[in-house]
Amino acid sequence: MNCIYCGEQLNEENNSKEHVIQNALGGLLESTNICCDKCNNLVEKHIDNEFCKIFSPILTSLPSIKKTNKSALPTCIGQAKYKVDGEIYRVTIKGGKIVDCIDAKREHRKNFTKNEYKDDFEILTYNFDLENESFRNGLTKIAVNYALHNNIPIEQIKKLIKVQQQDKEVKNISFNAPIVPFIPLNSLDAFLELGTTIELYHNLILFSYKNFLVCFIDLFNTFQHYVILSNEWSGKSIHHSYLQLIEKIDRSVPMHKPTDIKDIHILANMYNIEPNYDIENFLKDIKIAIQKKSYEKDMINYLSNRISRRDCSKIIDTQNFKEIVMSTRFYLDEDDVLIKEHYKIFSPLLCESTKSILFYPVCLSKLFDRGYDFKQYTFKKFKRLTSHLNENLSKTANNHNDG
Numbered sequence: 001m002n003c004i005y006c007g008e009q010l011n012e013e014n015n016s017k018e019h020v021i022q023n024a025l026g027g028l029l030e031s032t033n034i035c036c037d038k039c040n041n042l043v044e045k046h047i048d049n050e051f052c053k054i055f056s057p058i059l060t061s062l063p064s065i066k067k068t069n070k071s072a073l074p075t076c077i078g079q080a081k082y083k084v085d086g087e088i089y090r091v092t093i094k095g096g097k098i099v100d101c102i103d104a105k106r107e108h109r110k111n112f113t114k115n116e117y118k119d120d121f122e123i124l125t126y127n128f129d130l131e132n133e134s135f136r137n138g139l140t141k142i143a144v145n146y147a148l149h150n151n152i153p154i155e156q157i158k159k160l161i162k163v164q165q166q167d168k169e170v171k172n173i174s175f176n177a178p179i180v181p182f183i184p185l186n187s188l189d190a191f192l193e194l195g196t197t198i199e200l201y202h203n204l205i206l207f208s209y210k211n212f213l214v215c216f217i218d219l220f221n222t223f224q225h226y227v228i229l230s231n232e233w234s235g236k237s238i239h240h241s242y243l244q245l246i247e248k249i250d251r252s253v254p255m256h257k258p259t260d261i262k263d264i265h266i267l268a269n270m271y272n273i274e275p276n277y278d279i280e281n282f283l284k285d286i287k288i289a290i291q292k293k294s295y296e297k298d299m300i301n302y303l304s305n306r307i308s309r310r311d312c313s314k315i316i317d318t319q320n321f322k323e324i325v326m327s328t329r330f331y332l333d334e335d336d337v338l339i340k341e342h343y344k345i346f347s348p349l350l351c352e353s354t355k356s357i358l359f360y361p362v363c364l365s366k367l368f369d370r371g372y373d374f375k376q377y378t379f380k381k382f383k384r385l386t387s388h389l390n391e392n393l394s395k396t397a398n399n400h401n402d403g
């Protein structure tokens, strides 16, 4: 094995552990045999640091992720509702708190006081800057790492990596791959993304279709993109997935008092353990199951549990019953388990004349080029994330007050 950047042979001394998703974003999956320690440091400096800064509003609001020095918290821009006039203003936010109102200043109105910012404003969304080089670099690096982690030969994706060398020393590393933002094209995906309660996770799906090798990346269950790793793929058919929870798992054991067989079965299902009619032992099994709860989840199991046919029929946005039936049939098998060969790879197309399916990355890429509005969906996802983070912050604040 050689370092993918400088080409140096990897041995016990210079081999380094590389996080597939950046450690600073809470990524837990590690991989060796990607790069040497020297290049790893360079990548961190040139790519990871800038990339992770984009997500600082999230990182500073999540207690589970290692925090940087409080005074060093970066500020970010967002939108907030001023409760007094009901209007929406652009604001500067630091550590989950509004510190300035940009629009108020611009219109020569007053500066609000700290208490006014605290009591009279409600943060609606953070603005994440995704239109820059750092974002593309960081995202493509995740896709490349995940492909290598799954033994995709480096020759197949080497084109995406740009290494600048001077006197045999690596000076700069960057990535370049086509990136396509995701929006749901059917009611089941729309429901899963916007209709369920938010749970923060990172999700990766590496898949091939015909000559395409693609990595779907979902960070914080909000930032969703396809990275096209190759359009000359000639290897075997590929499908790998990874899903990891981000927020701290609560390992406290709730009080359960199952009184009948039905209760036991519900609990057994909930904790994914065998039903046991010996209550004392059954409660012990529950305790063990909670202690063993892992951050890493089987994607299909985890997501299937978040949807069911009954829930799907409640989808509010679509009035098109035929389409709902069609997408649930397309994505779920008889046991309501997601079909992995379809999920986030294809979308059914409801059309009277032709019954065709769409290849997600290519179809979205065409829509994007045609100027189709992706912002509306992204805004909804940002809003969902922001309100979840706000809830988190107020919870932490209340805990501090209690103590």
Ligand SMILES: [Zn+2]
Residues within 6 Å of the ligand: 003, 004, 005, 006, 007, 008, 035, 036, 037, 038, 039, 040
């Ligand atoms: Zn190297």
